[in-house]
Amino acid sequence: MYKVLNNELIKEYIDQTDEIKSLLLEPEQSTDILDISEIGDGNLNFVYIVNGPKKSVILKQAVPYLRCVGEEHPLSRERMSFEIEALKIEKEICPKFVPEIFYGSHEMSVVVMQNLNQHKILRGEMIAGVQFPLLSEHMSTFLADTLFYTSDFYLGGEKKKQSVKKFINIELCKITEDFIFTHPYEDNPTNEYNPKLDISIVKSFRQNRAIKVAILEMKHKFMTKSQSLLHGDLHSGSIMLNQNETYVIDPEFAFYGPIGFDVGIYIANLIMSYFSKDDKTYKKYIVTNIKDTWQMFATKFKSNMLTHEKKQKSLQFDYPNGMSDFEYFVDKFIADIFKDTVGFASCEMFRRTVGLAKVADIADIKDLEKRAKIEKKVLEAASELIVSNFTSIDEVINLIKIKNEH
Numbered sequence: 060m061y062k063v064l065n066n067e068l069i070k071e072y073i074d075q076t077d078e079i080k081s082l083l084l085e086p087e088q089s090t091d092i093l094d095i096s097e098i099g100d101g102n103l104n105f106v107y108i109v110n111g112p113k114k115s116v117i118l119k120q121a122v123p124y125l126r127c128v129g130e131e132h133p134l135s136r137e138r139m140s141f142e143i144e145a146l147k148i149e150k151e152i153c154p155k156f157v158p159e160i161f162y163g164s165h166e167m168s169v170v171v172m173q174n175l176n177q178h179k180i181l182r183g184e185m186i187a188g189v190q191f192p193l194l195s196e197h198m199s200t201f202l203a204d205t206l207f208y209t210s211d212f213y214l215g216g217e218k219k220k221q222s223v224k225k226f227i228n229i230e231l232c233k234i235t236e237d238f239i240f241t242h243p244y245e246d247n248p249t250n251e252y253n254p255k256l257d258i259s260i261v262k263s264f265r266q267n268r269a270i271k272v273a274i275l276e277m278k279h280k281f282m283t284k285s286q287s288l289l290h291g292d293l294h295s296g297s298i299m300l301n302q303n304e305t306y307v308i309d310p311e312f313a314f315y316g317p318i319g320f321d322v323g324i325y326i327a328n329l330i331m332s333y334f335s336k337d338d339k340t341y342k343k344y345i346v347t348n349i350k351d352t353w354q355m356f357a358t359k360f361k362s363n364m365l366t367h368e369k370k371q372k373s374l375q376f377d378y379p380n381g382m383s384d385f386e387y388f389v390d391k392f393i394a395d396i397f398k399d400t401v402g403f404a405s406c407e408m409f410r411r412t413v414g415l416a417k418v419a420d421i422a423d424i425k426d427l428e429k430r431a432k433i434e435k436k437v438l439e440a441a442s443e444l445i446v447s448n449f450t451s452i453d454e455v456i457n458l459i460k461i462k463n464e465h
């Protein structure tokens with residue numbers, strides 16, 4: 060039966076769960092010797108490190124409410140089941156980039172997984188100014204592979220629809236619909252503002268027809284465009300890494316949605332980090348990452364599509380110019396992903412500035428005037444990006460560079 064765990068109850072739980080107990084302890088050893096500490100600072104769940112003589116693992120539990128708001132915001136524990144199922148699929152597709160899962164319990168909303176104690180959270184590392192030369196290579200592969208191998212192109216209509224059915228993640232999609240696509244653009248009590256932020260900027264995007272229409276279009280795409288199994292919350296707090304390895308964690312928001320959502324959320328977090336920085340060298344490094352991530356993603360996604368089509372040899376393209384016509388389709392499809400990427404990145408930039416959940420890169424800046432200047436740049440860039448008709452990543456980079464100068 061489900062109960063909310065704490066350090067003491069985890070010992071009891073492990074004592075009753077042979078699969079976890081045998082991972083951590085020799086048969087004669089007692090759970091009393093386990094060393095347990097809560098390390099979660101996320102918005103939703105509780106995360107513990109459990110150190111045993113045989114192994115150290117992460118035990119994560121979903122509680123029946125939204126952690127960052129409290130028990131007054133109930134949220135079903137079902138999200139852990141989505142996380143476990145998504146981790147399994149992502150692990151199969153990208154074994155190098157997904158932690159090992161040792162045990163999962165839908166009943167207890169618990170997952171026990173590899174302790175990435177040689178790795179750190181990307182957001183913290185970016186705040187500290189650490190560079191990772193393999194980051195774009197790894198993230199572009201994770202994106203291109205998870206988003207291709209869960210799509211209709213690879214799975215075919217029947218298998219894909221079975222998968223869509225498994226990932227009807229109503230509650231967490233509702234969080235995104237509310238907190239990314241609705242509340243930030245209205246005078247909603249959940250929004251939080253830096254007191255030094257010039258509120259006229261906020262008012263102006265909230266009453267701008269072109270922006271409001273564009274936001275609504277992105278929200279509608281999020282709700283209806285079931286292209287691939289998304290991670291669903293791919294910000295820099297969902298990535299753990301070191302100089303050699305990159306792991307993507309926390310896919311509890313997984314559902315079938317628009318490919319550009321994952322790519323856009325990730326790129327938006329790079330952009331916000333860019334605006335938060337004073338160091339020119341680090342800014343340059345981030346710009347390179349933004350460009351490389353998009354370009355490598357597009358190249359790898361295209362290659363996945365073409366390789367698969369060549370293997371399939373479908374009758375549909377079995378004529379002299381068939382492959383080149385298919386390639387034309389792929390290029391058009393990727394151009395559409397790019398448009399969505401820019402749109403979703405803008406929404407993430409708005410919501411992380413005026414909505415409830417912020418990014419530490421900017422929100423932790425103590426000097427509120429300095430923070431407000433950065434937030435203004437983020438909001439201005441988002442306001443222009445969302446209505447732009449940009450077709451290349453260079454245009455995006457050019458815009459953020461211009462906003463940075465102001």
Ligand code: SR1
Binds near residue numbers: 102103415
């Ligand atoms: C209340 S909004 C909480 C946010 O935290 C998660 O990481 C998601 O980004 C979600 O929107």
Ligand code: MG
Binds near residue numbers: 101102292309
């Ligand atoms: Mg998370």
